[in-house]
Amino acid sequence: MASTVDPRFKMRYTAEDNKTTIQSRLKAEMQTLAMMVPPQETAQETSEEDAEAGCAPKKKMTLGSYFKTAEQALPLNNQKSSVSCELESYLQSSYLDSEGDPLKWWKEHEKIYPRLSKVAKKYLCILATSSPSERAFSSGGNVVTCLRSSLKPDQVDRLVFLAKNL
Structure with missing residues (x-):
């Protein structure tokens, strides 16, 4: 799966019979990571408040905040279709030069592919040497x-x- 999220290779060296399996696993992982990460709006508000206060106190999560994030989440069908669209858009985009840095590429394209960039950072940070x-x-x-x-x-x-x- 790591070669799939590497913009230098994508699905170039993947066997045809494995492509659908890899794509479905990738979509499932994108959905689970999207559910686990809190919305970006609350993270930005907290960081702005911390910057004004000059310290970094941790904000307690109340029961109401869990319901609020659940309401803001997309319905499951919409989330599946947006994940599919994001993955298809990524796979149809142009390849990165073989000398390019994939982590820099993901940093630049993080806004375009938010869910997929989380998966890419998860797998591309693994050291490839022993x-x-x-x-x-x-x-x-x-x-x-x-x-x-x-x-x-x-x-x-x-x-x-x-x-x-x-």
Whole structure:
């Protein structure tokens, strides 16, 4: 699914028989993320109030506020159609250059594709390499040698931590 939300590839390298499955999973995830995130209007009002006050107090949610957000939400059929339209619009838009940064692209197009940008940020932030974990294992192999084979696990953890952070 990560390659689908990457504007450099979209569905270019996806097999034809998998496209409908991926699109339906993507639509379902867009709907669940849209339900979980509070409306943008309330978030902006809170941030403006915090800026005026000079501090960041947390606003308590009352029972009435839950009903208010439920009333503001789109009906399920309208939400499904808007999610479908948003996804189709994204898939029909032009590809990003292969040298371009997909996260910057999503930042620029966040207003056009609000639900899909949340899904993209969720999947594109995952590190695509195992280098950091490989480095940790390598430093662990350097710490635990034949002469230090009887170290207890807590000591090994501390020595690896020191080796990586000093």
